Each structure stands twice: as C-alpha cells, then as structure tokens.
Amino acid sequence: MRNLPVASRLALQNWISKEISNKYLIFFRIAFSSIWLTYDLIDFSKSETLKFIWFYRLPVRSNIVVSLQVLLILFEFGLLLGWHPRKMSFGAFLSRAFLSYFVTLNDFFYFSIVALILSVCDTEGWPNKPKQIAGWPRDILVLQTAWIYFSSSILKMNPSFLNGSDLFVRQNYELAILPMYYPAFFRSFLSTLWGNSILSWAAVLMEGGLAIALFTWLIFPRFRKFSRLLALLLATGIHGYAAYTLNVFFFGASMIVQVAFLTKE
Amino acid sequence: MSKEGRSDFKIYLVVVFILLLFVPQFYAFILQFVGGFTPFKTEPRRIHLSWDMFSTKVERCVLTWSPAIHLGRETLSGLRDASLPLEWDLTFDHVLDYRNVANLGCNLGGLPQTKIKLKCFEQEGKITHEEFTCR
Numbered sequence: 057m058r059n060l061p062v063a064s065r066l067a068l069q070n071w072i073s074k075e076i077s078n079k080y081l082i083f084f085r086i087a088f089s090s091i092w093l094t095y096d097l098i099d100f101s102k103s104e105t106l107k108f109i110w111f112y113r114l115p116v117r118s119n120i121v122v123s124l125q126v127l128l129i130l131f132e133f134g135l136l137l138g139w140h141p142r143k144m145s146f147g148a149f150l151s152r153a154f155l156s157y158f159v160t161l162n163d164f165f166y167f168s169i170v171a172l173i174l175s176v177c178d179t180e181g182w183p184n185k186p187k188q189i190a191g192w193p194r195d196i197l198v199l200q201t202a203w204i205y206f207s208s209s210i211l212k213m214n215p216s217f218l219n220g221s222d223l224f225v226r227q228n229y230e231l232a233i234l235p236m237y238y239p240a241f242f243r244s245f246l247s248t249l250w251g252n253s254i255l256s257w258a259a260v261l262m263e264g265g266l267a268i269a270l271f272t273w274l275i276f277p278r279f280r281k282f283s284r285l286l287a288l289l290l291a292t293g294i295h296g297y298a299a300y301t302l303n304v305f306f307f308g309a310s311m312i313v314q315v316a317f318l319t320k321e
Numbered sequence: 322m323s324k325e326g327r328s329d330f331k332i333y334l335v336v337v338f339i340l341l342l343f344v345p346q347f348y349a350f351i352l353q354f355v356g357g358f359t360p361f362k363t364e365p366r367r368i369h370l371s372w373d374m375f376s377t378k379v380e381r382c383v384l385t386w387s388p389a390i391h392l393g394r395e396t397l398s399g400l401r402d403a404s405l406p407l408e409w410d411l412t413f414d415h416v417l418d419y420r421n422v423a424n425l426g427c428n429l430g431g432l433p434q435t436k437i438k439l440k441c442f443e444q445e446g447k448i449t450h451e452e453f454t455c456r
Binding site: 108169176204214223234 | 328331332335336338339342343346350353358360361362363364365369370371372373374375376378379380381382383401403404405406407408409410411412422425440442443444445446448
C-alpha cells in the first residue's frame with residue numbers, strides 16, 4: 057500500500073508523456089469549428105440570439121451580445137484555418153462562456169468546455185502533415201464526451217421522461233410547427249404516450265450505452281475497435297433521430313464528429 | 322529547474338486543469354441529487370453544467386395572433402414567425418410563459434380585438450386549447 061502513491065504518480069506520468077498523432081484531432085478541430093462557425097454566422101446574420109434575449113426579457117445590452125458574437129466568429133474562423141489554434145480556442149471559450157452567462161443553453165456550455173480543452177491541445181497544421189503530440193488532451197475530450205452522455209442518461213431516468221410525457225410534448229410540438237415530412241404511421245405513433253415512452257427508454261439506454269462504450273474505449277485499449285464502432289452507431293442513431301424529430305442539428309452534428317474523430321487512431 | 326522538477330510541474334498543471342474542468346460539472350451533477358432528484362422517482366431541475374438536456378419537465382404551445390401583430394419591422398401571425406424554423410425556433414418551458422409572450426405581443430404590436438390562440442402540449446399526453454383577446 058505504501059507504493060500506491062508512487063505507482064499512481066508513475067501511471068499519471070506515463071499517461072501524460074504518451075504521444076499520439078494529431079491527424080484526427082486536426083480533423084476534429086476543422087469539423088468542430090465549421091459546425092459552430094456556420095451556427096454563429098446564421099445566428100448573427102438573422103439576429104436569432106438578440107431575438108431570444110428580447111423575448112426572454114434578459115437584462116443584457118444588445119451591443120455586448122453583438123460584440124461577443126463578432127469575437128466568437130473571428131476566433132472560430134481562426135480555428136478553422138488553423139491559425140494559432142490554441143489561442144483561437146481559448147478566445148472562443150472565453151467569448152462563448154461570457155455569452156452563456158446571459159444565454160444559458162446547454163449547447164453553449166458544451167461548446168465552451170470543448171473549446172477550453174482544445175486550447176491545451178496541439179492541433180496546428182493540416183491532416184496531411186500530422187505530428188506527434190501529447191495524447192492526454194484527446195483522452196480528456198473523450199472522457200468529457202462520455203461524462204456528458206453518462207450524466208444526461210442518469211438525469212433522464214425520471215418519471216416524466218420515462219412515461220413518455222416529455223417526448224410527447226416536444227415531438228408533438230415539433231410535428232405542429234416543423235415543415236418536415238413524417239409518415240402517417242409515425243405521426244400516430246408519436247401521438248401516443250406509450251409510443252413516446254418506448255422512445256424515452258430507448259434514449260436512456262442508448263445514451264447510457266454510448267457513455268459505457270466511450271469509458272471502455274478509454275480504459276480498455278484492447279476493445280477500442282468494437283467500442284468505437286458501437287459508440288459511432290449509437291451517436292449517429294441518437295443525434296440523427298433528434299435532428300429529424302426534435303429540431304436539434306448543430307449540437308448533434310458536433311457530438312457525432314467528436315465521437316468519430318476522437319476515437320479514431 | 323531539473324528534468325524531474327519540470328516533469329512534476331507538468332503533472333501538477335495537468336491535474337489542476339482536469340480538476341478545474343470536472344469539479345464544477347461533478348458538483349452540478351451532485352446538486353441535482355441534493356436538490357431532490359431521485360432516479361425513477363423525482364424529476365431533476367435546471368442546473369447549469371449538469372447536462373440536463375431533455376430531462377426537466379416542459380410544456381410547449383403553438384401561439385398565434387389574429388390579425389398578425391407588428392413588432393418593429395416584423396409582422397408576426399404567430400411566435401413561429403419570430404425566428405428561423407429549424408434549430409432556432411423560440412420556445413418556452415411553461416404555458417404561463419406563452420401567455421405572457423402572447424400579452425407582450427398584444428401590448429407592443431396588437432389591437433384590442435386581436436385574438437390569441439394557444440394550442441398547448443402538456444405532461445401526461447394532454448393537449449389544451451385556449452382562445453382570448455388582447456387585454
């Protein structure tokens with residue numbers, strides 16, 4: 057037992073000094089910044105966040121929000137081009153974190169945290185010229201992804217979600233307003249509480265399964281091929297469905313590329 | 322600083338970074354339980370950084386004004402017209418919030434005879450309809 061601190065320190069030292077190729081992290085940096093740059097350009101050009109602030113009567117001046125959005129777009133553009141990616145990530149983290157102080161969306165918290173982790177990660181260059189870098193920030197990104205799915209699935213284990221009430225509300229509202237095609241059988245399935253309850257249980261199991269797959273990827277390198285495949289299938293299923301019926305596109309796309317590029321070796 | 326000293330310093334930095342990153346998230350998650358969330362028994366509430374997506378109780382309404390109201394340069398026949406339909410659709414979590422927004426629209430850009438219609442989707446598969454005029 058006396059050797060435990062020494063062993064832990066050694067394990068930690070080995071983990072921190074482990075190196076990986078940054079090829080797929082560069083792919084992730086490009087995909088992540090493209091997705092959120094598109095989001096922010098549309099949001100900014102259509103004043104969507106300003107409308108949100110107006111309708112919610114939030115006590116923040118619009119010029120503060122506009123300034124933060126302009127900064128955010130500039131940092132995301134720099135990140136996309138790979139121009140001082142660490143500094144750009146940190147700038148994007150600060151801008152989004154300030155913005156999420158006023159607009160408390162989970163998507164914004166998610167972006168801030170991922171941008172913060174990217175700011176300690178060497179993603180400079182292009183995928184055709186990768187280099188060896190410290191591997192621990194990539195592992196932290198995978199751990200962060202696993203934690204999001206783990207806590208989200210645990211919190212969904214509540215009566216109003218599992219009995220289908222929550223999805224009934226959200227999906228029937230979207231059915232009423234979205235200009236998207238839904239087959240008749242699917243519409244009638246979504247109009248029932250039991251149908252939504254089945255989907256809710258499936259969501260909890262899939263999110264929980266995805267968290268386990270990612271934890272397995274981290275802890276048992278032997279099973280990486282299988283756990284990556286499982287994680288990819290689950291992430292695509294969860295977020296593909298959410299895009300189709302729950303009107304959530306950008307967060308889902310970001311999570312899919314996160315799983316796809318960060319678990320690829 | 323010696324090579325070993327530098328290595329120790331790097332370990333401390335990484336550990337501090339991980340703690341700064343995960344302690345607030347772990348704390349938010351624990352707060353859910355302290356605040357009354359019990360799996361399979363009670364619902365969680367909105368706590369930042371606890372990753373409570375789709376897990377808190379919500380209600381949603383389709384809100385329309387007839388005739389359309391005018392807010393600045395915008396003409397809105399419903400809340401749906403206020404934002405982009407995909408991703409940015411403006412929503413609130415409670416029927417009461419929709420009533421407040423309906424009245425806000427009335428006060429700022431409606432007429433006394435403007436009719437408000439609310440079709441609300443509520444918990445337990447309930448759908449309600451409300452109709453009232455601006456006041």
